[in-house]
Amino acid sequence: GNSVTQMEGPVTLSEEAFLTINCTYTATGYPSLFWYVQYPGEGLQLLLKATKADDKGSNKGFEATYRKETTSFHLEKGSVQVSDSAVYFCALSRQGAQKLVFGQGTRLTINP
Amino acid sequence: DTGVSQDPRHKITKRGQNVTFRCDPISEHNRLYWYRQTLGQGPEFLTYFQNEAQLEKSRLLSDRFSAERPKGSFSTLEIQRTEQGDSAMYLCASSAGGPSPLHFGNGTRLTVT
Numbered sequence: 466g467n468s469v470t471q472m473e474g475p476v477t478l479s480e481e482a483f484l485t486i487n488c489t490y491t492a493t494g495y496p497s498l499f500w501y502v503q504y505p506g507e508g509l510q511l512l513l514k515a516t517k518a519d520d521k522g523s524n525k526g527f528e529a530t531y532r533k534e535t536t537s538f539h540l541e542k543g544s545v546q547v548s549d550s551a552v553y554f555c556a557l558s559r560q561g562a563q564k565l566v567f568g569q570g571t572r573l574t575i576n577p
Numbered sequence: 578d579t580g581v582s583q584d585p586r587h588k589i590t591k592r593g594q595n596v597t598f599r600c601d602p603i604s605e606h607n608r609l610y611w612y613r614q615t616l617g618q619g620p621e622f623l624t625y626f627q628n629e630a631q632l633e634k635s636r637l638l639s640d641r642f643s644a645e646r647p648k649g650s651f652s653t654l655e656i657q658r659t660e661q662g663d664s665a666m667y668l669c670a671s672s673a674g675g676p677s678p679l680h681f682g683n684g685t686r687l688t689v690t
């Protein structure tokens with residue numbers, strides 16, 4: 466079946482550090498891949514997405530590249546801020562399907 | 578655009594009672610989704626509607642669960658004879674269809690005692 470595996474958290478970094486949150490997937494066909502973020506007290510928000518192999522999604526300084534050969538979609542940011550503290554979810558949707566399959570989430574805390 | 582609204586934010590109920598949650602999607606969105614999220618896990622798909630038609634239901638949605646979207650606008654999720662295992666955050670999302678992203682509400686947290 467389709468599944469998403471994320472790097473286990475929690476992750477704690479200092480401000481301006483480099484961030485990587487690993488995400489790998491298992492899916493048939495060519496899924497679309499997403500990163501969602503959940504800030505404290507708020508609903509899930511789409512952070513970025515990529516719909517085909519080698520696409521790079523980017524938003525708010527975050528980037529992730531769809532790597533079909535390694536079935537990965539790792540999230541990166543060059544210099545994190547305290548305001549990036551949140552829970553990050555990697556997700557996929559199969560081509561033509563409506564539902565999202567989520568990873569378990571990674572809690573990120575950035576210390577000043 | 579007021580976003581996806583869910584009511585109530587929190588619900589505490591005793592085992593065996595029935596509960597109903599409401600979701601108001603973004604007004605022009607024709608697709609509406611229900612997900613369930615337990616502590617430390619990602620959201621799990623329950624069901625989705627296109628307009629008033631319920632097009633897919635997860636195996637997670639037991640016979641005690643029923644969802645409706647009678648006029649293609651707001652939706653309700655009812656859980657009958659609640660069990661402690663039903664304790665979770667219930668999330669609603671809506672989209673305009675196609676490749677449009679899902680917009681999530683803040684969820685309803687259910688605690689079954």
